[in-house]
Amino acid sequence: MTGAALSVTGAARAFGGVYAVRDVDVTVAPGELRAVIxxxxxxxxxxxALIGGQLAPDAGTVRLDDVRIDRLPPxxxxxxxxxxxxxxxxxxxxxxxxxxxxxxxxxxxxAGFVTGALRLPAHRREERLIRDRAVxxxxxxxxxxxxxxPAEELPLGQxxxxxxxxxxxxxxxxxxxxxxxxxxxxxxxEHLATLIEDLRGSGLTILLVEHDVAFVMRLADxxxxxxxxxxxxxxxxxxVRADPRVIAAYLGTDTSTKAPA
Numbered sequence: 256m257t258g259a260a261l262s263v264t265g266a267a268r269a270f271g272g273v274y275a276v277r278d279v280d281v282t283v284a285p286g287e288l289r290a291v292i293x294x295x296x297x298x299x300x301x302x303x304a305l306i307g308g309q310l311a312p313d314a315g316t317v318r319l320d321d322v323r324i325d326r327l328p329p330x331x332x333x334x335x336x337x338x339x340x341x342x343x344x345x346x347x348x349x350x351x352x353x354x355x356x357x358x359x360x361x362x363x364x365x366a367g368f369v370t371g372a373l374r375l376p377a378h379r380r381e382e383r384l385i386r387d388r389a390v391x392x393x394x395x396x397x398x399x400x401x402x403x404x405p406a407e408e409l410p411l412g413q414x415x416x417x418x419x420x421x422x423x424x425x426x427x428x429x430x431x432x433x434x435x436x437x438x439x440x441x442x443x444x445e446h447l448a449t450l451i452e453d454l455r456g457s458g459l460t461i462l463l464v465e466h467d468v469a470f471v472m473r474l475a476d477x478x479x480x481x482x483x484x485x486x487x488x489x490x491x492x493x494x495v496r497a498d499p500r501v502i503a504a505y506l507g508t509d510t511s512t513k514a515p516a
Contacts (some may be wrong), residue, residue, distance in 0.1 A: 258285040258460030259319050259336055259428035260307070266315035269303050275301040276484045279315070281462075283429075288355045288451070290475035292468060292495075294504055297481040299464045300342075303433050306462065307339045308332045319429060338427030339400040344414035346406040348365040352417055353402040359421035385424070392420040395453075397446060409507040419450070436470050448473060452504040468505075472496065480504065 258313055261283040268275050276298040283289040293299050304310040308329035317325040324332050338359070347355050377472055393399040396416040401409055406417060414462075415435060421432060432451070436444050453476055455461055465471045471478060472492040480488040482504040488495050495501055 257428060258287070258458050260285050261289075261435075261460065261462060262316075262318040263302070263306065263320075264316050266305055266317065267313050268305060268310060269313055274484045276481070279481070279484070279486055281479050281486075283460055283462055285460055286455070286458045286475050286476055287469075288455045288463060290463045290465060290471040291481060292465060292471055292478060293481035293513050295466075296387075296483070297504075298484040299466075299481055300343065300433065301484075302481065303431060303462075303464045307337065307431055315334060328449065333425060333480050335482055336426075336428035338422035338425050338429070339431045340415075340418045340422050340433065340435055342437055344411065344418060346409075346414055346417060348405075350408045350463040351401045352406050352413075353386070353389055353393065353399065355406045355417055356392050356420045356424050357385050359392070360388060360426075361422035381455070389397055389420070389424050392423040395423065396420040396450060411440055415439065415443075415447075427459070429462065430454065432461065432463045434465050434467075435463070436465065442471065 261281070263281040266279040267277045277345075279298070279302060281289070281291065281302070285433065291299055291302060301310065305312050305325070308324070308327060312325055315325070316323055319332070319337065320336050322335060324335065347358065357507060374443065390402065393402050398409075398413050398416045398420050402412055406414070409417060419435070436447055441449065448470065451461065451463070463471065463475065476490055478492055478495040479486055479492060480501050482499070487500045487504060488498040492499070
């Protein structure tokens with residue numbers, strides 16, 4: 256698997272005249288796991304939406320490899336290789352877990368409407384391929400035994416895994432994760448961390464937006480810290496953990512105080 260490069264330059268977005276993010280630069284190298292952290296209201300979710308296509312920036316650019324994507328709709332970004340796992344579990348009720356995961360491959364399908372409507376051989380071959388990919392994605396995320404259960408009957412942890420499986424079924428080159436550990440039990444968090452490490456090891460580029468600092472510090476190659484919509488720190492986990500501006504943002508301490516050793 257070959258990961259894509261992500262470059263966010265000068266990104267800004269305001270709501271009612273108040274900037275949620277302003278002059279934000281984030282660069283993620285191919286195969287890197289980059290985390291974005293910050294206290295509540297820092298602008299993490301807005302930045303996530305600017306990259307995923309749920310929001311358009313007021314200023315700045317977003318590029319995937321050498322392609323500018325900041326004005327493309329989400330489905331076009333998916334075709335370029337962006338997979339998204341949102342914080343809130345998003346499932347299709349009335350469909351099995353397997354069928355939910357198969358939806359994730361829609362952006363990579365080639366058979367057209369007529370081919371599908373007439374059930375031509377090309378469509379049947381593609382459907383078998385997508386089904387095989389979905390089964391593999393369920394297996395990789397550890398929920399293959401839930402494949403034929405209605406998706407709405409799955410517990411929260413399995414619904415989160417289902418979203419990840421659906422994203423993987425689309426064969427992404429960049430995976431966006433929005434607070435994936437939120438609300439999970441300790442054993443579910445451990446399984447998720449191991450899976451994310453495995454995905455990074457396969458060469459996938461990952462942008463992790465997360466509130467749980469400990470979870471991030473275990474996984475991230477580099478960390479970008481937002482506060483009040485601006486980048487206040489960027490570096491390795493160790494560098495960020497010791498940065499007095501980061502300590503101030505999270506603890507409300509005076510930025511002139513020295514960071515603890």
